Amino acid sequence: MFDAKKIEQIAKQIHESMPQPVKDLGSDVDQKVRQVIQGQLNKLDVVSREEFDVQTQVLLRTRQKLNELEAKLADIESKLSEQK
Structure with a gap:
């Protein structure tokens, strides 16, 4: 759902801001940071850009059909x- 490159970039920024003794603990810290970031992002109530775009297209088609039905109803x- 989330761009892995962006998560990697955020994890790198966090790693760079850590004190040197924490950095010296090795790749375990990096891995944990990535896991925490990914876990927190997954808890957010968001949709992917792809899903958003798909739903936007569905909504546009639905709006178009509604407009057509309204025009037909007005004609009827x-x-x-x-006739009255």
């Missing part, structure tokens, strides 16, 4: 009012 109502 107009014809009915002319």
Whole structure:
């Protein structure tokens, strides 16, 4: 869901800001930082850009169909009012 490159970049920034003794603990710290970041991001109530774009297209098609149905309904109502 989230861009792995961005997570890697954030993890690197966190690693660079750590005090040297913590950095000296090795790759375990890097791995834990990535896991924590990924875990917290997964808890967020968000959707991927791809899912957002798909839903936007669905909404646009639905809006178009609704507009067409409204126009048809207005036409039918107009014809009915002319018959009276």
